[in-house]
Amino acid sequence: MNITKPTLLLNEQKCRLNIEKMIARSKHLNSSLRPHFKTHQSKKVGEWFKEYGIDKCAVSSLEMAKYFYNAGWVDVTVAFPLNVLEYTTVNDLAGKIKLSLCIESLETVQLLNDFLEHPIGVFLKIDAGYHRTGLDAENFEKIEPILQALKSNPLITIKGFLQHAGHTYRAKGKKEINKIHAHTSEKMIRLKNHFQNQYPDLIISNGDTPTCSVSENFEHIDEMRPGNFVFYDVMQAEIGSCGYEDIAVAMACPVVAKHPDRNEVIIYGGAIHFSKDQIQKDGQTIYGLIAEPERKGWGQPKEGWFVKKLSQEHGTLHVPDQDFDSIKIGDLLYILPIHSCLTANLMSKYYTLDGEGIEMFRYQS
Amino acid sequence: MNITKPTLLLNEQKCRLNIEKMIARSKHLNSSLRPHFKTHQSKKVGEWFKEYGIDKCAVSSLEMAKYFYNAGWVDVTVAFPLNVLEYTTVNDLAGKIKLSLCIESLETVQLLNDFLEHPIGVFLKIDAGYHRTGLDAENFEKIEPILQALKSNPLITIKGFLQHAGHTYRAKGKKEINKIHAHTSEKMIRLKNHFQNQYPDLIISNGDTPTCSVSENFEHIDEMRPGNFVFYDVMQAEIGSCGYEDIAVAMACPVVAKHPDRNEVIIYGGAIHFSKDQIQKDGQTIYGLIAEPERKGWGQPKEGWFVKKLSQEHGTLHVPDQDFDSIKIGDLLYILPIHSCLTANLMSKYYTLDGEGIEMFRYQS
Known part of the structure; x- marks a missing residue:
């Protein structure tokens, strides 16, 4: 795909x-x-x-x-x-x-x-x-x-x-x-x-x-x-309803900019893709977590990485020092949504890991 | 319409x-x-x-x-x-x-x-x-x-x-x-x-x-x-970019439930219609304001009314005592969005006050 x-x-x-x-x-x-x-x-x-x-x-x-x-x-x-x-x-x-x-x-x-x-x-x-x-x-x-x-x-x-x-x-x-x-x-x-x-x-x-x-x-x-x-989603994992390994959806988002001076990476992926639901954790507002990529799909959340801000199309990620240099413009990152219901509602399709497109209902006003 | x-x-x-x-x-x-x-x-x-x-x-x-x-x-x-x-x-x-x-x-x-x-x-x-x-x-x-x-x-x-x-x-x-x-x-x-x-x-x-x-x-x-x-939108009016009379979009939402004991009205209209952007005003989190209905369209925000919570399809409105009894199940209320960009993005169409449907772009994943 x-x-x-x-x-x-x-x-x-x-x-x-x-x-x-x-x-x-x-x-x-x-x-x-x-x-x-x-x-x-x-x-x-x-x-x-x-x-x-x-x-x-x-x-x-x-x-x-x-x-x-x-x-x-x-x-x-x-x-x-x-x-x-x-x-x-x-x-x-x-x-x-x-x-x-x-x-x-x-x-x-x-x-x-x-x-x-x-x-x-x-x-x-x-x-x-x-x-x-x-x-x-x-x-x-x-x-x-x-x-x-x-x-x-x-x-x-x-x-x-x-x-x-x-x-x-x-x-x-x-x-x-x-x-x-x-x-x-x-x-x-x-x-x-x-x-x-x-x-x-x-x-x-x-x-x-x-x-x-x-x-x-x-x-x-x-x-x-x-x-x-x-x-499931990040919110449910944090509540204790599931483990992170149970989260069945992730948004693949391209890296479009990097700010090493403030440990931030900008992805194409914002409020129009995720919605703005968030959780508070360790005094930080979190709009999504970033999962380890796997040969097929994704694994556990990356330690210390998180989505710290969302605007219309921009997502701002916090990335720890030691991981920063590994990120390249054009990389795809897997974002675990805070609230999968609202995230799914914003998209027009799912794609399975085999690349099959899955249609969904869309609210028609 | x-x-x-x-x-x-x-x-x-x-x-x-x-x-x-x-x-x-x-x-x-x-x-x-x-x-x-x-x-x-x-x-x-x-x-x-x-x-x-x-x-x-x-x-x-x-x-x-x-x-x-x-x-x-x-x-x-x-x-x-x-x-x-x-x-x-x-x-x-x-x-x-x-x-x-x-x-x-x-x-x-x-x-x-x-x-x-x-x-x-x-x-x-x-x-x-x-x-x-x-x-x-x-x-x-x-x-x-x-x-x-x-x-x-x-x-x-x-x-x-x-x-x-x-x-x-x-x-x-x-x-x-x-x-x-x-x-x-x-x-x-x-x-x-x-x-x-x-x-x-x-x-x-x-x-x-x-x-x-x-x-x-x-x-x-x-x-x-x-x-x-x-x-424009409520956020811009509060910033001072415009007056409330300049806001050109409003969401018409049906009343589906009433809670007089806590001055709350439930509308069909939630995060999937408005997004979750909010403003803080007088110590209150506000997800939208309710405009006075007019013969055609809407006018200024109703004094003391506001959207206090949004979940997927539910909107919870605060309504002042003196206005509560006027509200009936099935009434349409005009909600001024906090952030019109995200609200418009969630909908599939606009309708002019003459009932003309206006198509818009939708993100295709």
Whole structure:
């Protein structure tokens, strides 16, 4: 493969291993796996899941649901608060597939009732501690009338309670992840138990890659819905969800300038390729790590190297003294992204290490 | 126009006014305008420039140069350190248009000499204080041999010294912008003077929207190369480059959830639509402002409202108490982006207020 500009490489073997491991975990933990496809956004990677027997997925928009429907996915949960303005797409998809939506207010249920023409499943989006969005898991008084309103619509099957413990992204290590997981699970189980008599078939669906990757107790958590694990990234490695060797994507970027006086190298590779997510480590803001090149693909992060700044197309790398002279203009460096979801979203294709181009969904405004 | 999901609106009238004003400034300041097209990345917006007599532009990648060549632009500067791996594209374009490239090392010149087949212009990328990349404006000893190496190649015309004073993005108000501008201009002029006898035709090309928008002294600055001014954004308004009324783009985003208990509203509109650039204001991190809707388009920012968090598709808005009850699920809100360049780059189209779709360049990996 002749790489001449920022190119997102996908190590298929690592990716498949991540998929296999998560499937094995879901079986071992007795929690059904509905992988979130918003990370890879690709029909081809979806097919890899199918090869291992996965036949349902979650997505983050109705448009993405349509993309995966066109790739043969007929059991899809849109794990995002329903955007009522897209009612045409809802009806279109609901007429064709097992579509599940998330709602979190009576106001939305009323709007939904006004336009819905085909059967759908509905999850109540629950906030069990992340505080981004969702109904407070402990506010039964607010949840009850919403369940009743949903029940009164014969086109709606109430599926259960769905939450995303995004606060595990701020955790460090298995212990902290488990603490958050225990806390959110306890709330979700209490919620389910409260409504068990009236609504005996409701399930609990939990997201977030950290808990799904490391937590051992998924008792009563009927469904797990991780997404990022398919690629992982620097953020997940730092949280402790994976090892650096599990990261399945890297951006190959050309060196365009060198500044030995301040130990900096400029790559063609900026915010329009990586996005601007960053982590703080040892008092330093880090926008990416640089991996050792291998005969085919890449290995562990290079000791002491990191992306210290990103602007539109420029990436500024810090390179230790002893490595500086080895770098030449036109070299390709492998950058491990901080957040693979946002990085993948910015690119139009993946390339496998064999040079196969893999298309992906792109948001069409 | 039926907007149902995050949609980037472009107020053509404001945009044309921004273009007209910058052209008037460049004439008044006697500095030639070569607008940077990396902000709008659109053939159509390029045509608006042409209507006012502009026939040259700057871009940030060779691929973008190709896109604008296909739209009839035949005098293009790639204002980014030459990526030698794209030598095929360089030769392809150099055979067709007046192409100028930026280099900043002898190493790059040698690689360029090895592959160049057609005439090109070359700028020396100069660092006059921003310290992202470029040759130190005061290091004549380092610059001299590079000029000599360029001179020895008959295919190369040395165009001059090009710099981007990106540190004006950290300025506040005209006084601070002018101070940076005076400092960088002085360095650039000294550099030009030093080499004037040997290279009498070299020009100085300065970028950055803040100085081009407000500074009054462009004596000896032969060319101005601003890009962002075509749309402006919240960051530029806060710097003082423009007023809020000059911002020519806004993202229309649907309301999907409300949290009155914590004065938060969730919109469909996240990092995949806006990017994650932010500003700090009154101790608060701000990812966007919300504009007053008008009969057609939008007006000033709503007092006390702001985007306080962005994740992949979620935007979290802070809304003052007194305004909260007016918001309904399914409302469209107009979000003014922090950084219009990165926001535009994420979208596939603009829509004018008359509903006309405007295509743009997309990076193809």
